[in-house]
Amino acid sequence: MAEAGAKAGAKAGATSPRERYRTQVRAEIKERAWEQIASTGASALSINAIAKQMGMSGPALYRYYAGRDALITDLIRDAYRSLADSLLAASAGGPDLAVLANAMRAWALEDPQRYFLIYGTPVPGYHAPDDTTLISGEIMALLLDACAPLAADSPAAPFDAHLDDHREWADGHPAPSTVLHRALTFWTRIHGVLSLELAGHFAGMGFDPALLFADELDRLLAP
Amino acid sequence: MAEAGAKAGAKAGATSPRERYRTQVRAEIKERAWEQIASTGASALSINAIAKQMGMSGPALYRYYAGRDALITDLIRDAYRSLADSLLAASAGGPDLAVLANAMRAWALEDPQRYFLIYGTPVPGYHAPDDTTLISGEIMALLLDACAPLAADSPAAPFDAHLDDHREWADGHPAPSTVLHRALTFWTRIHGVLSLELAGHFAGMGFDPALLFADELDRLLAP
DNA sequence: AGGGTTTGTGATAGCCTCTAACTATATTTT
DNA sequence: AAAATATAGTTAGAGGCTATCACAAACCCT
Incomplete structure (x- = not known):
């Protein structure tokens, strides 16, 4: 395969x-x-x-x-690639934040440790290879594309101005800073619920993590 | 000390x-x-x-x-205790979500790896000892207290109803489910920005993580 | 001061990563 | 086809780790 x-x-x-x-x-x-x-x-x-x-x-x-680290580095690269591909596939039917979010969750649940390889505890010495930042740039682009359509309804936050001065990471994407902000927020919020779920922190709590995720996504789509 | x-x-x-x-x-x-x-x-x-x-x-x-695991378990316990104490101290001047959030961030930045010991990548075999769930219950109680005052302005989400059926984790706290929901959201969102910052995922991006955190906190306080 | 407990020791087994020297096999060149 | 070279695998071994064991030394208490 x-x-x-x-x-x-x-x-x-x-x-x-x-x-x-x-x-x-x-x-x-x-x-x-x-x-x-x-x-x-x-x-x-x-x-x-x-x-x-x-x-x-x-x-x-x-x-x-060359050694254990080289292998892990390769795995990290593959994990990034796999995530990007999944999100790319999810974007095939046009940019759609909800589809993107659900694709992300599905990908994460498929192999939680693979998710943590990317987004989990960093090991102090280690620095990811450069090409992973390229892939994460790909992901960001997808995210920005998906955020662009539903922009401009929330009032401009002070942080938006700050973002206007720091849009390097958007890699030339033409979206206004409110959209960058939205993409960033999407990222942090999805990661917030998802990583706590995957780490088992909701385990003894009784509610359904999927519903919490869906709720957070809803508020992300219609703030 | x-x-x-x-x-x-x-x-x-x-x-x-x-x-x-x-x-x-x-x-x-x-x-x-x-x-x-x-x-x-x-x-x-x-x-x-x-x-x-x-x-x-x-x-x-x-x-x-008894072994490496026993030591780590003890460290995890102490980390939980330390976090709870910090948040407890922050709550001394009355319940205040913003103060709580900033205390949490300060505590995390003080020793990122300590934060990850609690909220980082879980090791598949390991199960945290029971008393840590007690401490995290303490933390939850603080959070719920801080969320209670500023409740009831957001429209009741479908998830609130689900939470009404699953309020065990609130451990008898009298707050309505909208408050539980708010506490949960506070937790996931703060963790979302914080963990990505601590893991260095914002490193090459240029903007100031503190401002993103502040922005997310703002939206948490006045949704 | 003696007796039982507790602390520290070295030896050992069994993992692990990684290097080095060597052999066998496959490919390439003459 | 035969010789030369490159590559894939082997074993041996250094040095790290966790963890158990038997034993010696220190200590506390009566």
């Missing part, structure tokens, strides 16, 4: 059999890694365990990944 | 010198643990390293904590 971005176009034989094998092994490594992460969390991910699971002995994996 | 909750009441000599030493060592262990967590994150916390830092060799620490 997946197989995206592989096809080499005209010259079909562009990938040597060795390289083919290599990418295949890397794919299996990641597959096992995701299984492990889903069940035990990213902090417990073990290169060694993956190797043995694949029938090869420990250090062999270092031919494919 | 801290020293809270120690005093043994009337019979001052209730603590034997041995027990005194014991609690003192445990305190130092936790102190070192907090330093380590602040600088390298909870996932990298090492019993061994703490022991050596304290001049004793590895397994000695197991006299004071």
